[in-house]
Amino acid sequence: MSLLHSWVASANAPDHPFPLNNLPYGVFSLGDDDPRCGVAIGDMILDMRAAEEAGLLGLDSGPLFDVPFWNEVMEEGPSLWAALRAQLQAMLAKDSAAQADLQPLLVPQSAAQMHLPFLVAEYTDFYAGRHHAQNVGTMFRGPENALPPNWLHIPIGYNGRASSVVVSGTPVRRPWGQLKGPNDAAPRFAPCARFDLELEMGAIVGQPSDGPVTVDQADDMIFGYVLLNDWSARDIQAWEYQPLGPFQAKATATSISPWIVTKAALAPFRCATPPREAPLLAHLRDTGPMLYDIDLSVDLAPAGQPATTIARTNYREMYYSAAQQLAHHTTSGCPMTPGDLLGSGTISGPERHQRGSLLELSWGGKEPLTLECGATRSFLEDGDRLTLSGAAHGDGFTIGFGTCTAEILPALENPYAR
């Protein structure tokens, strides 16, 4: 696989995130116009509603783009996904006869406001990063009990709130919550003082299930991937999490990047999960490479200050693939729906600079980070801007995710004060 050349000149740079090889799917608006579906190509966006209305897409199904979300495309299934991608790649390729028709339907990304690219049906977050689970378990329960006894056998997770999912750029407000008192003092209600990020990938389920599915079937059901930040209130979490797991600590917001990078675009970057430390039961066993080699990074910029890269890691550090997570999700018979979002779990590597949360980077606040501007951080401060980035690097081309960013707003006044 090498760079595919487009008549959109900006798409042909080897380090551009959105070449013809990528073609990620988003939803955008210009000014006061209604949001609509678009496809990123170089620095531009192809207006899919306009392309469909002009009869340029050549699909049997439709209309698919009279709505501002990609769920209807997902519901059509893998053969439509492949046909749409092939048609877009042909029309946007260098020397395509479609250039004259499509050129007027391109808008600059710099002028566009991005929206959630799909209706989030439901949201589940897993805890499937080996190094993250080891680090957090060590801090919460000691090194002997770091990994729960089930961890090497099932991808554990919890049902989150679809309503909490917001698109990159949406500010995130520091939450209030109930916090454990010092020593054995009574709990208190206060703004979160240990607000954190979690660097994750989000897998988007594009097909429904009715009953248990295999890992291979699960992989076929996945439509694409986004960057995901599972904002986490560590002090709320520490008080509430036993025995039922996260609840309010994870309910404030979950940010995702605005462009869905399709499974097809990521195909050249498939890689295997790490060696199994205990054999998996047959229904969860790996059947082929289903992780992806995607470089990930986290930047933190205090208000008015330049950003510092605080973490660099890779999606291939995960112990379980999204396909294994999805297969496990269905074992109970739980029906899955197009638009379901699965968070991978925090992606940390074995080295300190590869840790995907401040909880790990500052080791629970004991080892604060020093940023390039001189400020120190154990957890996020008001006014901080946090940015996740991700890209798969091929030979002469890049499959980029863009960024997933948000600014931290101060907590409200006590919402219960008279």
Ligand code: CA
């Ligand atoms: Ca998480």
